[in-house]
Amino acid sequence: MARSFSKFVLTLSCALISCAVGSQSAKAKEAKKEATAVSLLSQKTLTDVPGGPKEHLRRLGIDTDVWVTQFFQGIAAGGNQGVSRYGGKLDVFLKVDAEKLGLWRGLRVNAQYEHYIGLNINQRDYALLPVNAAQAFVAQNNYHTALSLIVTQQLSEQLSVSVGKFNTMTLASQTPLIGGGGLDTFMNRAFALPSTGIGVASPGTVADRLIVSPPYILGGVATLKTDVATFNLIFADPRNAANPRVLERPFERGIGVVGGVTVPTEIAGLSGYHTLRGGYSNARGFDLDDIGESRTRLAPLVGVTKKGFWLASYAVQQYLVQNAEKPNVGWGLFTLATLSDGNPNPVRWSMLAGLGGNNLLPGREIDQWGVGFFHYGLTTPLLAGLAERRIYRRSEGGIEAFYNWAITPWMRLTGDLQIVEPWNANRPRGTYMALRLQTRF
Template identity: 30%
Template sequence: MHTTIKFTLLAIFLVLSNTVQSDEAASGINFSGDILSRTKLTGDWGGIRNDMAAKGVTLDLDATHVTQHVASGGFDGSLLDKFPGNRISSLLPGNSETASDGMFNMLLKVDTGKAGLWSGGFLTVRGEGRVGDAVGIRAGGIMPTNGDALSPNVPGHSNKDVLALSEMTYAQFLSEKFGVALGLINTADGDKNEFAGSLRSRSHFMNAGMRFSPVVLGTVPVTTLGVTAIFLPTKNIIGTMGFVNSEESAGYNPFERDKGTTFLTEWQISHTIFGVTGKQTLGFAYGFDRNSLDFGADPRFQLASLVTTGETVRTNADSWVLYYNGHQYIQGDAEGGWGPFLRAGVSDGHPSPVKWNVAFGVGGVGMGSWRPK
């Protein structure tokens, strides 16, 4: 596909995440209050933060620290001895059974309408960093036990100290039901579930296999140039459709990482059954023109190939994935309720060895008055 056409189409998919962010900005978050009740630890900065938000500018920083220990078993390095020199070693914190790492996220959002410029415009800039070691595959599973440590996903820097620009997008709504966006997009909020979270989540499961469908990682990068469109046909339906470069771009010049193209679309339907709410999400991705794209940059998905052939995966073929997630409140709502959730995905199994996945459980918030959050 011609680069200009590809880049233009890519902006369509970005709008969904920016729409959600704009809704949050429009809700009028108040940063004031005492340390036990305010929304952010550092408060309103003497009122400056509230004034900035009122004028369409929000600045946020969050940090997470994780220490994990492999209690028994796990991967002891024998695979490295069998296949010396492969890139799987980058995910191992030496020979230690205990690993400790920290992740931080810096986010700037600008609402051009509130800023007195023009209506319907939203700028999002995100930087992410990671320090220390994660348990990685030392625990013995393909899916990491610490999903937080996957970001930023800088190729060749798994489980290393890194700082990267992971998002810079601009979205413009042309009407209440349609908008477009383009730039360096971040797909970590995709496949989001209210009970199970997403790859971005810091308040749900830690195991990455519960936070999103792992079938997508062979086709959908986390950070890449893209263009998307968003559709809001009714108040209960939100959909996105667009194209992105298939090559991961975090930490690199994104204009030099354009091997392959991925088509993405995701649709969410909110509903009410017997007076309680729920949501269904369905997504599809198709990757093409992926000539000689080397997936060895993500060694978590090389285990199956390494064990059987001693080589990392390469492909010249197209690939596709289909994923679904849904949740349904049985009692209450987002302010205090609970219910079941289901997440599932299928792929053609090339290049990712994950051909299908299923995750399910029960989640909620505010199960009792003694613990309202």
Template identity: 30%
Template sequence: MREGGGACGGGTCPGRGASERAPLRGTMSRDHSDATRSGRPRLVGWIIIAAVALVGTLAAPAAAQPVEEPKAYAGDFWSRPRLTGDWGGFRDELATRGIRLDVDLLLTPQGVASGGRDTGAEFWGNAEYTLNVDTGKAGLWPGGFLRVIANSGFGESVLGASAALSPVNTAALLPKPNDPTTALLHATFMQFLSPQFGLIAGKVFTLDGAHGEFTGNYRTQFLNGAMTFPLTSALIPLSAYGGGIVALPWEGVVLSALALDPSGTPANSDVSEAFRDGVMMLASAKVAIKPFGLVGHQGVTGMWSDKERPSLTQDPSNIARGMASEKFPLLDDPGPGLRRILERFFPDLLVPVEPLNKKSDTWTVFYSFDQYLWQPKDDPKRGIGIFFSFGASDGNPNPLKYTYNMGIGGNGVVPGRPNDNFGLGWARKDFSSEFVPFLRRQLDLGLNHEDAIEMYYNASVTSWLNATLNLQVIETGQKKMVDSSGSLKDVNTTVVAGLRLLARF
């Protein structure tokens, strides 16, 4: 659904002589036993899943269908909503029974035209397979919705070559960054108990909870991660098991709360491993507004997790170990680049002399809005508007303290092109002062902030094919890196140009 932030999603880097080898004062973790840390969160998760399984057999009216669907698959080559049409009527028959199967192909070739770590072009692609089942239409019980999404990534991307710490291609994070593989992203069952209240459980693809009018959908809108979601959500997993509630108390208001496995990944589909090292709680409120009759959305989301993570405040000898043992799911992993710097200039720091400091919890909060400034009369899906988001975090263990993005977007405003859209945006990421302070002082690495400007035009070639031109200009956060000769070189402004093709089969 094209709502400002989604109903049930998580929405939701870079940056140590003798005297400085002394241990830095860090925050040590609480000493939780394995049984305590794994038992309580897993019990919460299983209670949620069991509750949904029990109510799945209850009859209740659905308040809304959670996916936007074509009315019919039939049509000529240019007008049909999917390339393969209605399969001789079989596909439309399945749809009347609440079963829909789609296959999408997303191709995102990009090239680093200047700056960055290396120039050159690469080709990345994703095949996505989606199954939706409406239990009411299937003749089972009303109010139930099953949604399953799998994704295959293939090729190579320019994530590393760009030197940017925010991903210049969000699609290249899936299912694993620069790793051709297939994985289950999403497998949830939602059951509405009344028109205003529902439960959801399963494996949640959090990126699909960030869709707005002008940002959030990397398939048809901005590609850069900083424009797609607030990057203070860097510790939120891309895909994780969990469950929660969704409430629709009034028209245009969506409230949701989720408990997620903080260590979930698209590649791990073993539900028995969920909640072993803690729990992550996400809560959000989304409100649709219409000032002067123009569509807009306001939203706020908060995250808290008790997963124990490496602190950013470490003895310099623990820099490499801290980076190696902690991943930031929504960022281009800074660990390998920082390790190369340590190997070249401070090899003695690769041997730890102190235990790894830990943080026992983390939090982040972000606010966003989008607002049309002009719309054609009686058409709520077209027009020109603005968007803005702001995020803040604890700054440790999260390497990003504050993030912002803003810009303008348009849907269906070019004469004769009612299904095209475009956007122009700016994003900034302010790094935590506690992120690798030793390297920042010794080598002047920067890691204060990173700015990105992105512009795109997405053309609807047919009802089932979209083609996009995309340009990004990035003032990278890490100002120096080790080149192939082992020398430290400056990182200049990165310019990334790309195409995107989305074909729906």
């Protein structure tokens, strides 16, 4: 009987141990599932899993990102009311740190490939400035894809030099508070691609040369960072580098040079930046005095050109609220004012200002929002010349507001509203509404 009792105790103990092990295994699996779910909701991109390929590549000095941005935008009021379009844009980013790869100290290579998808309402709304900047330059009836490539050499801790083909909207996206590029902050070109001071010299269309800011430039940038300010010197072909001829015959129409200085400030412990730029090009642009009927009669077949143009700008970004632990997280004021020669530049002056940044409510710090207004003062020779031809145009202005809700860090849904007084004087004020969904792989 004692032997039977011992056997019973041993069997019961084994069963209890088995149950305990099974319970612990189940708990471990459940905990693993919860950890995976938490990681999926918090990781930077959809494929950036802990210990995954992207993490291993970063250790070697190679960083990759793929963004798919979808747009559904429509005209709620104004000209072509009721028109709506669905489209999108694919962006592929590649960053290579040659030093980490053991190839060359201080050398970095950045590449960006863009591909257009679907449709958009640009040029259907009678506005001069594209209301969807992200789809304005790689477009259905324009260049369908684009490739930008930048090579940067860090000469010292303070000095770096970059050369290549630049996407200026991607550069603008690095601007504090206002952002840019049309992919995750403002959509209107007024905010997404502010003035650079380098202009398109070919006659082309007024919209293509607007406020001397081609979306792609071929050239170089030297950057010097000091304790008191950051200095930039840019040289570039003044034409839109999306045109293959610019790559085949660079600088055949002239060169543009821009100098800038950014001075950081601090008010009541809050960061701010003041940026002053000046640019000049020796290229030829279409002489806007030639638009009128009298000049056209004198030279009916040949458009008169004018050599040389300049632009100056002043920008301010000032945080009004900042996260104490993460200084780059906050919201504040931004503004930009520009002044040009007014001929051949079609915009004599421009102004934009607004508020924007992050939502600082707990758990919503990566959400972004913004509201701003813009006004582009078109030059008198352009407006007067068009009026002589019975084409009535005016300066263009408007407002835009957006909220970018980060469903996860890699999936973001934006609601956007724009109200624009278009440059076509015969068309009413337009109201545009959009939803934008971005997924980062």
